Amino acid sequence: MDTAQTDKFNFSLSRRRMLALGSAGLVCAAFPLSSVAEAADADKAIKDLFGDGELQEGRVTVDLPPIAENGNSVAIKVTVDSPMTETDYVKRIAILSPRNPIAEVAEFQLGPRAGKAEVATRIRMAGTQTIRAVAEMSDGTLWIGKASTVVTLAACIIG
Amino acid sequence: MSIRISAPDTARKGEVIELKALIQHPMETGYRRNNRGEVIERDIIKTFKCTYDGETIFEATFHPGIAANPFLTFYTRATTSGTLEFRWTDQKGETWSETHALTVE
Numbered sequence: 001m002d003t004a005q006t007d008k009f010n011f012s013l014s015r016r017r018m019l020a021l022g023s024a025g026l027v028c029a030a031f032p033l034s035s036v037a038e039a040a041d042a043d044k045a046i047k048d049l050f051g052d053g054e055l056q057e058g059r060v061t062v063d064l065p066p067i068a069e070n071g072n073s074v075a076i077k078v079t080v081d082s083p084m085t086e087t088d089y090v091k092r093i094a095i096l097s098p099r100n101p102i103a104e105v106a107e108f109q110l111g112p113r114a115g116k117a118e119v120a121t122r123i124r125m126a127g128t129q130t131i132r133a134v135a136e137m138s139d140g141t142l143w144i145g146k147a148s149t150v151v152t153l154a155a156c157i158i159g
Numbered sequence: 160m161s162i163r164i165s166a167p168d169t170a171r172k173g174e175v176i177e178l179k180a181l182i183q184h185p186m187e188t189g190y191r192r193n194n195r196g197e198v199i200e201r202d203i204i205k206t207f208k209c210t211y212d213g214e215t216i217f218e219a220t221f222h223p224g225i226a227a228n229p230f231l232t233f234y235t236r237a238t239t240s241g242t243l244e245f246r247w248t249d250q251k252g253e254t255w256s257e258t259h260a261l262t263v264e
Contacts (some may be wrong), residue, residue, distance in 0.1 A: 073226035084236075097224055101190055105224035108233070113216040116177035117234030121219075122226040124188070 042096045046134055046144075049094050053142045055134065060093075060145030062133045067154040071125040071155035078133045079141070080117035090117040092136040099129040100155075112138075124155035160184075162257045164245055170237035170263045173229065175185075178217075180245045181230045182255060200212035202230055204246045212241030237263045 046055070061076040080090045089112040094107040108119050117135070125131070130148040137143070182204065189201025207219040207229070216235045224227035229247070240263045246256040 017219075024161055044175050095224075100224045101188075102222050102224060104222045106222060107220040109215075110233075111216065111219035113211065113214065113236060113238075116234035118232075118234060119219075120232035122230050124224050 024154075039098040042098040042132060045096055046094070046132070049093075049104070049107065050134060050136055050142050053140065055142050055144045057144060059134045059143040060133050061149035062131060062145045064131060064149045066148075067150045067152065068125060071127065072153075073122045073123050073153070074106040074149060075120065076123050076131065077118065077120040078135075078145070080135045082117045082135075082137065084112060084115055084117055086112045087115070087138070089134050089138045090135050091119070091138055093119060094134050095121075095123065096132045096134065097123070097125065097129060098132070099106040100124065102124045104155040124151060125151050127151050127154040160255050162245070162255060164243075164257050164259050166243060166259045166261065167179050167258070169264060172237060172239075173264050174237045175234050176261075177232065177234055178243065178245075179207070179230070179232045180207070180257075181228060182247050183228050183245075184249070186221075186223065186225055186229060190223070195210045202250065204247050204249045207231060208248075209233070209235075210244045210246075211235055212237045212239060237261065239263055 015038050044138060059081040061079045063090050066073065068074045078093055080093065082088065085111045090110045093108045097105050105123050110117060128150045133145050135143045161183040163181040167176050171178050184204050185202060187202040190249055191199045193199055203223055204221055208215060209217040217233045219231060223231060241261060243259045243261055244256055246254055248254045
């Protein structure tokens with residue numbers, strides 16, 4: 001990615017522009033299938049990160065576009081239903097991909113100072129899949145949310 | 160290294176403010192190959208930390224699944240006037256940081 005292009009970057013236009021930039025000049029090569037994570041790997045990653053606690057569905061909302069033309073940069077927003085007070089807040093949020101070579105995509109540490117349990121970033125997606133987000137609350141409970149995106153051009157992380 | 164921060168200069172006490180941080184970095188996954196078929200070495204930013212008046216308010220750990228030029232939007236509650244510091248550390252331990260002064264009325 002050359003500097004001139006990136007310098008044009010503007011927060012208000014970020015998504016479209018970054019998608020366009022991400023596709024430029026990438027070299028893809030064949031890649032052994034063994035390095036692609038499975039749903040089981042995402043489950044294992046959740047266990048590694050959060051232990052054996054029960055995962056409850058709900059409270060976590062994952063926003064992804066329904067279709068991503070380019071898997072190299074897909075905007076994602078994770079919102080957790082929490083008052084974010086001194087006694088009731090979100091401690092951690094993790095984003096997991098069942099199809100990327102590494103199931104863990106990102107982990108975020110929050111706290112009562114965050115004020116609002118919402119995080120947005122851009123991720124790579126190696127093909128159409130259901131991204132999971134797990135949140136750990138201050139009381140130790142674990143919540144999971146999911147969202148799917150159809151990826152028409154997969155990220156070059158798998159080839 | 161280009162860093163872009165978007166944060167308000169002033170806020171009311173108790174207000175929840177939006178912070179945006181972008182750093183220019185290839186986030187090379189280690190799975191791509193160059194045109195000679197050789198694997199391009201992994202080169203990623205591993206952690207990001209935001210402190211407010213010295214106290215850590217938000218931390219992120221990145222894996223290769225984060226897109227090039229890591230971009231984050233998160234929030235904090237304005238408490239006192241102080242400095243927001245945004246710090247990125249790559250896998251080799253190199254760090255980049257940027258600060259932003261926040262005035263709380």
